[in-house]
Amino acid sequence: MSDGPAAPSWALPDSLLGLGILYFGNSWHTENRTSSHHIAARLSRLMPVLYLDSPGMRAPSATGRDIRKLIRTVSSAASRPSKIRDNLWHGTVPQLPYRRVPGVGWINHKFGMWAAKQAMAYIECKGWISWFVVPHLGSMAGGFGERLCVYYCVDDYAAHPGVDQEVVTRLDRHLTCTADQVFVAPPAIVEAKKSLNPHTAFSPHGVDADLFGRARDAATPMPEAAKRLPHPVVGFFGLVADWIDVELIAFMARARPAWSFLLVGHVYTDTRLLDSLDNVAMVGAQSYESLPGWAKSFDVAIIPYRDNRQTRNANPLKLREYLATGCPVVATPNPEVERFREWVRIARTGPEFLVQIEAALEEESVAGAAARMAAVQTMTWAARVQSVLDIVGERLAERADGRPQVLAN
Numbered sequence: 001m002s003d004g005p006a007a008p009s010w011a012l013p014d015s016l017l018g019l020g021i022l023y024f025g026n027s028w029h030t031e032n033r034t035s036s037h038h039i040a041a042r043l044s045r046l047m048p049v050l051y052l053d054s055p056g057m058r059a060p061s062a063t064g065r066d067i068r069k070l071i072r073t074v075s076s077a078a079s080r081p082s083k084i085r086d087n088l089w090h091g092t093v094p095q096l097p098y099r100r101v102p103g104v105g106w107i108n109h110k111f112g113m114w115a116a117k118q119a120m121a122y123i124e125c126k127g128w129i130s131w132f133v134v135p136h137l138g139s140m141a142g143g144f145g146e147r148l149c150v151y152y153c154v155d156d157y158a159a160h161p162g163v164d165q166e167v168v169t170r171l172d173r174h175l176t177c178t179a180d181q182v183f184v185a186p187p188a189i190v191e192a193k194k195s196l197n198p199h200t201a202f203s204p205h206g207v208d209a210d211l212f213g214r215a216r217d218a219a220t221p222m223p224e225a226a227k228r229l230p231h232p233v234v235g236f237f238g239l240v241a242d243w244i245d246v247e248l249i250a251f252m253a254r255a256r257p258a259w260s261f262l263l264v265g266h267v268y269t270d271t272r273l274l275d276s277l278d279n280v281a282m283v284g285a286q287s288y289e290s291l292p293g294w295a296k297s298f299d300v301a302i303i304p305y306r307d308n309r310q311t312r313n314a315n316p317l318k319l320r321e322y323l324a325t326g327c328p329v330v331a332t333p334n335p336e337v338e339r340f341r342e343w344v345r346i347a348r349t350g351p352e353f354l355v356q357i358e359a360a361l362e363e364e365s366v367a368g369a370a371a372r373m374a375a376v377q378t379m380t381w382a383a384r385v386q387s388v389l390d391i392v393g394e395r396l397a398e399r400a401d402g403r404p405q406v407l408a409n
Helices: 035-043 064-077 104-120 165-178 187-196 209-216 246-255 288-295 317-325 335-339 350-363 366-376 381-398
Strands: 019-025 049-053 082-085 088-092 127-132 148-153 181-184 200-202 233-237 260-264 280-284 300-303 329-331
Touching: 019 035, 035 049, 035 381, 049 104, 088 104, 148 165, 148 381, 165 187, 181 187, 181 381, 187 200, 187 335, 209 288, 209 317, 209 366, 233 288, 246 260, 246 280, 246 350, 260 288, 288 317, 300 317, 300 350, 317 329, 317 366, 329 350
Parallel strands: 019 049, 019 127, 049 088, 127 148, 148 181, 181 200, 233 260, 233 300, 260 280, 300 329
Antiparallel strands: 082 088
């Protein structure tokens, strides 16, 4: 992660000096890097961060990926936190996903508290801020004697595939009401959060502009698998999961057999429709640092989401990353995409995607690429973390009793 200097010029508010962050996020080892990882990594440049993986929101399957994740989870929970780098430690708080079973909630709470406190004991700081990026551990908020509780909500979690919508909605609401400060990344759910907690702020994703800007650098190597593809190349990077419209991609690939469709990312949904299409290349998960090299091969980048509650409320991190490469972008609409309408072409159907991709190919220019890169140049993760810390510092300075303020449900 290259955004920001090794010794940041941004400032830690005085009220946070000496404090550490107890950070509950998704798996540190997940295939794609999310806002959870970007924010934690940059917070650790200013203060100690104990990053605790918090699995258990989605019921596990019998896939090799989930089995490997389960083994890592159990092993990590039984070990002392590992030091990733200066000021950043990693551990795990296992959670049973079967929350409708009587007693599971109690077990999760008790074991989660124990595991977190065991990990905290290895790190020296004069106090803690709890920082939840996932809602299902919210019952622990306020249980660590922390100075402040933050809920950094980056998604409409109840809309995720494979989760118990009713239970996750309840957990999300509880944490929203309990937290001292709520940050919300998707613009579509900001007002709903504000109605539950007045201390709510819109906090859109940042972008590693320096890293993705390397896609325009002649010195950036392009992977061999990308070099071999006939142009134009229509590209995508990110999880190929249930929210990706595989049928839409198949339609475009059949309609334009001379085009190449390059999908970079772990496949986590049924993609059999694409298997017989010679002009679709699926290269699997690649390292985050290598993504600019893959994007260098893109003539147009796409965000082909299905139209459902999850995607309508999403804040796609790849949107800013695509723009930072300078590549033309065609995306399905949602409130966050609409905010970038000046630099993004919007399409809903297969035929509309084809029209917009062809227009992008015909009208592409050096000036257009520069405008897209400039649109996100100031939206760095460093700038995002600074604005968030300023608000957290203000909230902490307001506190008189040193304990989390619990708002009414």
